[in-house]
Amino acid sequence: MSTTVNSAVATPAVPGVEPVAKPTTPVVSKYRTFCYRLLGERFESSESQEAITHQLQRAGMNITPGMHYAVEVVTSAIAAVVGLVVSLLLFEVLLRSPIWYLYVVVITAVAVGATVGGFNFLITSRIANRKDELERELPFTLSELSVLASTGTSPIRLVRRMAARVHDAAMTAEFKRVVYKTDVQGKDLITALAETAKESASTSVRESFWDLANMIHQGGNLDEYLRAKSDDVMKLRRSVQEEFIERLTTFLDMYVSLVLTGILLLAVAAFLINALGSTAAGLNANELLLLLTFGLVPVSVAMTIILISIAYARAE
Numbered sequence: 001m002s003t004t005v006n007s008a009v010a011t012p013a014v015p016g017v018e019p020v021a022k023p024t025t026p027v028v029s030k031y032r033t034f035c036y037r038l039l040g041e042r043f044e045s046s047e048s049q050e051a052i053t054h055q056l057q058r059a060g061m062n063i064t065p066g067m068h069y070a071v072e073v074v075t076s077a078i079a080a081v082v083g084l085v086v087s088l089l090l091f092e093v094l095l096r097s098p099i100w101y102l103y104v105v106v107i108t109a110v111a112v113g114a115t116v117g118g119f120n121f122l123i124t125s126r127i128a129n130r131k132d133e134l135e136r137e138l139p140f141t142l143s144e145l146s147v148l149a150s151t152g153t154s155p156i157r158l159v160r161r162m163a164a165r166v167h168d169a170a171m172t173a174e175f176k177r178v179v180y181k182t183d184v185q186g187k188d189l190i191t192a193l194a195e196t197a198k199e200s201a202s203t204s205v206r207e208s209f210w211d212l213a214n215m216i217h218q219g220g221n222l223d224e225y226l227r228a229k230s231d232d233v234m235k236l237r238r239s240v241q242e243e244f245i246e247r248l249t250t251f252l253d254m255y256v257s258l259v260l261t262g263i264l265l266l267a268v269a270a271f272l273i274n275a276l277g278s279t280a281a282g283l284n285a286n287e288l289l290l291l292l293t294f295g296l297v298p299v300s301v302a303m304t305i306i307l308i309s310i311a312y313a314r315a316e
Contacts, residue, residue, distance in 0.1 A: 032063065032071055039070040058201040059126040060173075072119045076112050083111030095287060127201045133170035134202035135233070141171040142208065142230035149223040155216045156182070156189050174200060174209075190217050204233055255304050263300065266292055 044066030052065045061068070087107035092100040141162070148158050159182075163175035174196060181192035190213045197209035208229060215222050270288040 032067055035070040035074040036067045039073055040064075040066040042066075043069040054199075055123050055127065057199045058130070059123050060130055060201075061123070061126065068119075072116065075119070076115045079111040079115040080108055083108040130170065130201040131203075134174065134200065134205045137168040137171040138202070138204055138208065139230050139234040141168055142226050142233065146223050146226035146230060149226055155212075155222070159189065159193075171205075174205060189213075208233075251304065263292065263297060266296070 044064060049065040052068065056063060056065065056068060084104060087104040088100075091097045091103040097103060145158060145162065148161060153161070159175055159178050163172060163179045165172045165175075177196045177199070178189070178192045181187045181195060182189055185192075187195070193209045193213040193216075197206040197213070200206050200209065211225065211229070212222075215225055267289070270292065273288065
């Protein structure tokens with residue numbers, strides 16, 4: 001695995017993903033390069049990186065584990081500083097809360113925790129997005145393969161033709177991986193299919209590539225297998241869309257019961273605090289209402305929208 005950073009390539013490459021790596025913006029590339037030069041080599045020398053390397057490959061992220069950890073640590077440090085400064089200005093300077101130090105500690109810890117969690121969520125989210133794209137395109141790709149196989153085209157020519165397509169970008173990228181392994185790395189087609197299957201984010205794609213490799217190795221009716229596999233995958237997609245309809249009802253119940261009712265109860269509690277002339281956690285009623293209006297409400301609505309968007313994307 002290469003760990004060299006230069007001006008031409010801002011991110012060291014994870015083996016096997018070079019042909020389909022997505023370009024990053026100049027700002028992101030420079031930031032990654034800075035973080036890698038600062039801490040990356042120290043993380044590269046650590047052991048037990050096989051798991052994170054496997055996750056980065058499935059997420060399609062063209063970076064090494066050392067660069068990933070370096071960016072995560074530097075970003076967490078920046079988040080800690082920002083959280084510390086903002087909480088000090090808000091609770092000690094502006095609101096003058098008697099327990100401002102507690103808010104500073106909590107907000108700084110939350111900022112760091114959210115940053116670390118955000119990096120983990122980024123990887124799992126990209127893996128999930130790639131999985132959804134692959135499984136959305138897989139039935140049509142298998143149908144196209146079936147048509148080409150019925151003409152008597154050899155397996156290697158099948159793979160090359162699928163890698164040269166201009167549609168179904170996600171599945172085309174998987175076939176480009178296979179071609180890269182055969183043409184550049186010099187591996188045979190069966191090995192290339194098996195390794196690409198191992199690196200794929202989709203279980204259905206992995207099974208299809210492994211079955212395709214077995215069919216090529218042992219012989220069999222490739223056309224018939226691809227046609228049957230396409231029908232099975234299409235049925236699976238229909239069941240996922242039916243599950244999405246059921247999830248919408250769950251999200252609606254959650255939004256009404258937790259978000260709307262919870263916010264209403266907090267607002268009533270703020271008015272009671274104001275009537276009694278008391279405080280809650282060092283904040284009076286007006287300050288609680290400000291935090292409720294400009295903090296809890298937007299975050300609750302945004303989280304609900306994100307959950308629905310994720311569920312919808314996976315049901316497409």
